[in-house]
Amino acid sequence: MLVLVTYDVQTTTESGKKRLRRVAKKCEEYGIRVQNSVFECIVDSTQLRLLEIALEEIIDPATDSLRFYRLGNNHETKVKHLGAKPALKVDQPLIF
């Protein structure tokens, strides 16, 4: 299924900047970055749980926010992009 992960990490401190980098790096293991703080991941429910656990361990729950949106398997028609940086399709091979 397609899961959208969005996050706000407070980066006013050095530790915050480090958390932001770690969150992005962890998300990169599961999907592709479509905007600065938005990742699209094709995962099953086990992978999603692992991702949630990993991210929960990184963030500071007092200042940082994480949201997960499950868009299911038939997500082709549910996503619309306008403007710069059109996204790659995360569940299809890259063909150049």
Place this chain on the structure above:
Amino acid sequence: MLVLVTYDVQTTTESGKKRLRRVAKKCEEYGIRVQNSVFECIVDSTQLRLLEIALEEIIDPATDSLRFYRLGNNHETKVKHLGAKPALKVDQPLIF
């Protein structure tokens, strides 16, 4: 239906900062801000089309990115939040 609007607006210029403010202000007419660049909107297809048109007129398509994710009507179980700033339910009255 619940529609998630996410955006990246390049704010390296004054006009970019203005676009960012205008995008946020327009989204506020349709939903609630759950993260810095993420809005959850309860809209019908006509309202969604109006929002898309309005935002498309604000952004610079060369530098700014807009994404719309349609999560349908049964969205209660599709959204998970971790950490700070738990979201209000956008389609229910506020009770204090």
